[in-house]
Amino acid sequence: MLGNLGENLTNTMKKLVGMSVIDKKTIKEVVKDIQRALIQSDVNIKLVLDLSKKIESRALEEEPPKGITPREHVITIIYEEMVNLLGSEAATLEINERPYKILFLGLQGSGKTTTIGKLCRYLQKKGFNPAVVCTDTWRPAAYEQLRQLTEEMDVPLYGDPNNKDALDLAKKGLQEFKNRKVIIFDTAGRHKEEADLIAEMDELDNIINPNEAILVIDGTIGQQAGEQAKAFSQATDIGSIIITKLDGSAKGGGAMSAVAETGAPIKFIGTGERVDDFEIFDPERFISRLLGMGDIKSLIEKAEENIDEDIAEKTMNNMLTGKFTLMDMKNQFEMMNSMGPMQQVLNMIPGMGNKISKEASKMTEDKIDSYKIMMSSMTEEEMLNPKIIKQSRIQRIARGSGVDESDVKELLKYYNNTKKTMKGLGKRSGRLGGGAMNR
Ligand code: GDP
Incomplete structure (x- = not known):
């Protein structure tokens, strides 16, 4: 796509x-x-x-x-x-009148005929039995193409390759299918100019009085699609757009964004030559798919886990080797939030659970929060090298976090005690070969 x-x-x-x-x-x-x-x-x-x-x-x-x-x-x-x-809101086709008359316009080769077939299939699936009127008097092949397409799908078609009067064909088709739920009028796609498309719409408009005019635009023309859409949406307030050939088109993004910019609602997109290669256009779903959002969610979860694991491993290693800093302690507090109580984390390491649990269980959540606030008032240098935190720094940290100096001192004392305990445990667990950490 x-x-x-x-x-x-x-x-x-x-x-x-x-x-x-x-x-x-x-x-x-x-x-x-x-x-x-x-x-x-x-x-x-x-x-x-x-x-x-x-x-x-x-x-x-x-x-x-x-x-x-x-x-x-x-x-x-x-x-x-x-x-x-892409215009944010999905615009939908609402069949709210009987018969609901749709006028199809589009330059030759834009995929108009194919798209009429696709829309018929879509409507059939919804339980609306559409009929098609061919008003293209310029290309004899157009009628034949529509005849084959509609016959395969059991869609009634009105047309007459010998009649050269498009307006007369429209009138007769309307009469023929007046009791149908939906009538689709195909028009001649011979034009090269936007102005001609508009003129044709005006002519047929008087006779058909359509509920909706749909312009089919070839997505491979890229941002040029904006000009067609602009002229069209200025000429009618019942206009909507179908962009075709978005499968594999390198310029499709340009076509879609340029059309969306004009404010003309894109209702469907064509994504292939087959009759089922057709989708309701919903910007949210479309972008989700384009960005691969389905996978992204599970990737995010995995990435967050990995990052947590990286930090956990580093923190644990620092604990065991006595390099435990205030930064590690802060990480430890965060882990306690995300992984559950510290005791549980430490219980995973043989020989570690018992001793630490007493220290850790004394910590209430409020205390941890207040420690975290104080630590956020520290510089990175202080966090990594807590030894430098002397009286003047203690004063600054207390002021910055709105606590007493004695609270900062208490935090530092807790840190020093934890570090000492860690060191002792690290020596003992050395006998275990550190295997538990690398698992
Ligand atoms: P018309 O002249 O506007 O009626 O265009 P046609 O319906 O005859 O389509 C012109 C060509 O474009 C045909 O070869 C179609 O098969 C092809 N076509 C139409 N829609 C799509 C589409 O969504 N994707 C691709 N790949 N081809 C399409």
Whole structure:
């Protein structure tokens, strides 16, 4: 679908999931990848730049909502902005009158005839029995093509290859099928200009008085599709669009975004030559698929697990080798939140559970929270080398986190005690060969 666009975007999202840090640099890199993919798909440069700017500024400025990781947040922003690029809301075909008269327009070769067949199949499945009227008086082959198509699907067709009066054909077809639920009028697709399409619509409009005019646009023409859609939607307020040939078309992204920009509703897309290669167009579902969001969710879960495991392993190693810093202690607190009580974590390591459990169980959640707040007022240097935290730094940290100096001292005491205990345990567990850590 859409040439390589889907593949490129899915790979970008996978790359984003695999990144260990989400920061300004990685966000810029991801945005660059998205830009490249969209431009290759003929999306208008201005649209691409607007989109990148929005993704970048939202990703850098917005705080992730509670419970959402920065990674998931960036993914959500990309998804939302891509959906907006395609007009956000799904426009549906509503058959709300009887007969519901649909006028089909489209340049020759756009896939109009094929699409009429597809729409008939779609309507049949929904229980509406459509009929087709052929008003194309220019191409004798047009009637024959429709005849074969409708015959296969048991769809009644009205037409007369010997009648050269399109308006007369429309009138007679309307009479023939006046009791049907849906009547589809095919028109001649000989035109080269948007203006001709509009003129034809106007002529037939008086006689048919359609409920809906559908313009079929060939997706392989890329962003040029915008011009056709614009002229069409300015001329009628009952117009909707079907974009065809999006299977494999390298320029499909350009066609879709350009049409969406005009505000004309895209109702269906054609994704192949067969009668079932036809879909209702829903921007959210479409973008989900294009970005490979189904896989992304499980990838995120896996990545978060791996990152947790990496941190856990490093923290544990530091504990055992006596390199335990305040940074490790902070990680330890976070792990307690995500993996359950510290005791459980330590119970997984032979010989470790008993001793630590007494220390850890004394820690209430409130205490842990207040320790975490104090630690967030420390510099990275202090966290990695707590020895340098003397009186003036203690004062600053207390002020920064709104607690008493004695609280900071208590935190440091807890840290020193934990470190001492860890060291002792590390020596003992050395006999176990550290195997438990590497499992
Ligand atoms: P018309 O002249 O507008 O009536 O166009 P046709 O319906 O005859 O289609 C022109 C060509 O485009 C035919 O070869 C169709 O098989 C092909 N076509 C139509 N829709 C699609 C589509 O969604 N995907 C692909 N790959 N080909 C399509």
